[in-house]
Amino acid sequence: QVLDFGWPDLHTPALEKICSICKAMDTWLSAVPHNVVVLHNKGNRGRLGVVVAAYMHYSNISASANQALDRFAMKRFYEDKVVPVGQPSQKRYIHYFSGLLSGSIKMNNKPLFLHHVIMHGIPNFESKGGCRPFLKIYQAMQPVYTSGI
Numbered sequence: 001q002v003l004d005f006g007w008p009d010l011h012t013p014a015l016e017k018i019c020s021i022c023k024a025m026d027t028w029l030s031a032v033p034h035n036v037v038v039l040h041n042k043g044n045r046g047r048l049g050v051v052v053a054a055y056m057h058y059s060n061i062s063a064s065a066n067q068a069l070d071r072f073a074m075k076r077f078y079e080d081k082v083v084p085v086g087q088p089s090q091k092r093y094i095h096y097f098s099g100l101l102s103g104s105i106k107m108n109n110k111p112l113f114l115h116h117v118i119m120h121g122i123p124n125f126e127s128k129g130g131c132r133p134f135l136k137i138y139q140a141m142q143p144v145y146t147s148g149i
Helices: 015-031 045-059 065-081 088-102
Strands: 136-139 142-146
Touching (some): 015 045, 015 088
Antiparallel strands (some): 136 142
């Protein structure tokens, strides 16, 4: 059985996708004791780290003795072989996912509207001082607005 849960490189998947991945992995592993999950990733291993870290949180919900041992083995593999989650958005999503599982964070299904962006201070990126910021807004991984440069 092969499932493709791909998302663009250097991006974090939607929380719903992380939930779907963890549920699929858990269902497969619980179905038959000899089932295994193989994760494959093209490119940035940080995405793989997001999935492994998320599943480690997810599997702790109903940890039996065997699951605890599996979790320990997965943690050692994660620390030895997988690049730690490095992108700020990836780290943030793991914390969001953990919060969803613990109940400390609730999902908000209401649409969000961006009315304005305020920048306090101007970073000194150029030799003469200042910078030329621009804004690119994505919705469902598709760019919907790009400001002038």
